[in-house]
Amino acid sequence: MLFSKETIKSYAESRGIPNIDEDGLRILGQDLEYRIKEVCQEASKFMLASHRTKLNIGDVNNALSSRNVEPLFGYDSNETLVFRGLPSNVYYVPDDEIDLEEFLEKPLPKIPLKPYVQSHWLAIEGVQLAIQQNPVLIEKPVIKQDSLTCYQEELELKQQNRHLLTKELSMYFEKILQTIETDPEIAITCLLNETGIQQLVPYFLHHFKLEMRKGEPDSPSLSVILKMYGSLLNNKYIFIDPYLHEILPPLLSCVIGKNVSENCRADASNSVKYIYETFGLKYKSLAPRIINFLIKAWTDNTKPENVQFGALLCLSKLSDRAAQEYIIPNIPKYTSNIQSVQDLIKKIVDSEK
Incomplete structure (x- = not known):
């Protein structure tokens, strides 16, 4: 088993479930192992479809979304993660401490513009109009040829x-x-x-x-x-x-x-x-x-x-x-x-x- 009974028992106690028998811990461990392997297999398909040889968090999130499971949030694979351990063999990444007084003294960000919808002509009879909303066309010299x-x-x-x-x-x-x-x-x-x-x-x-x-x-x-x-x-x-x-x-x-x-x-x-x-x-x-x-x-x-x-x-x-x-x-x-x-x-x- 990928997860021991003690790990599952510690997680259950943190969620307020103190008493689980041995058979229940074993069944939960087997089911958890199956679900993780299923997600990894699905994530590898996204990795191959992206023509990559390295699995990243985006592939795992896409695999979870394909299984109707909420994707993971919080950490990017590009960051260097520092883990800390507890006596119960549980490891976590500590959150950064923020000084509230310093945070409140910072200037407020600019208010974003309200979204609006405006209609304009992209092209008329195949000719693109030279207006601000349309992309700029760089004309190339065309040699007239029969x-x-x-x-x-x-x-x-x-x-x-x-x-x-x-x-x-x-x-x-x-x-x-x-x-x-x-x-x-x-x-x-x-x-x-x-x-x-x-x-x-x-x-x-x-x-x-x-x-x-x-x-x-x-x-x-x-x-x-x-x-x-x-x-x-x-x-x-x-x-x-x-x-x-x-x-x-x-x-x-x-x-x-x-x-x-x-x-x-x-x-x-x-x-x-x-x-x-x-x-x-x-x-x-x-x-x-x-x-x-x-x-x-x-x-x-x-x-x-x-x-x-x-x-x-x-x-x-x-x-x-x-x-x-x-x-x-x-x-x-x-x-x-x-x-x-x-x-x-x-x-x-x-x-x-």
Whole structure:
């Protein structure tokens, strides 16, 4: 037993209970030992939850409160306690003696302010008000950046990390690549309607880019790849925004390609038009980037005829009022005598009247 019968008997006599038999003292000692072990076990849980290896008074008080017992008050574990003993083997910490005359002569403490409740606006429409009740905000210089650029930087950082695919996605990716060679229409339809291929988007884009580099400009495979680009763009289950900066360069290259067939040039122009109409208002730098690139390729007299024709053809598709917005203001910059391009300009201008 942690507590002897004499200790329990002395405490009982101090509380005015003089006569307790031996069995009662033994039962009380066992019950007291059980209660103390229970409190210590509960206090150790609070200690571990606080990520400490030393038990303190706060843990014991929390354990007592969890058992609906009034917590201990009076002494802090940081204080050096001096114990004194009595002849009955009872130890105590003596209280400090206070001189009443000296205590009464001390000045009275300041009267605390009365509590009150006051209402104020913390923020209005997400903007915190600069009033005394609100915390002070330290403004940091914010570099204005387009959302598309943020996506691009985030994607570049993620590309440095190793990206692991599940077995099912890897099998699906390989199956689509095989289907592109055997039955392109099925592969195009799968990429247009598939729901769980978000992780495969960078893999498809990388594969398409490699195929366009090693393939011939007028090969049938180029037309299939351009349609695959269109399927990824039109798939409503894919978040394609972070990859627009990777999709635009190969599409624009096909629009102004020297040896690209007319069908491939038309498919690439339609995909560029879709990007312009769908994401042009969402990302402010996207539309000017496309327009400036096409105008530069069209008005550059060093470019071949088919390059200028492709740039002007794609530029005419971007807007219903393309002539007034982009073509007519830039006609003075165009000094080439290429008849086919001039005929196309005349046809676009006449259609806008």
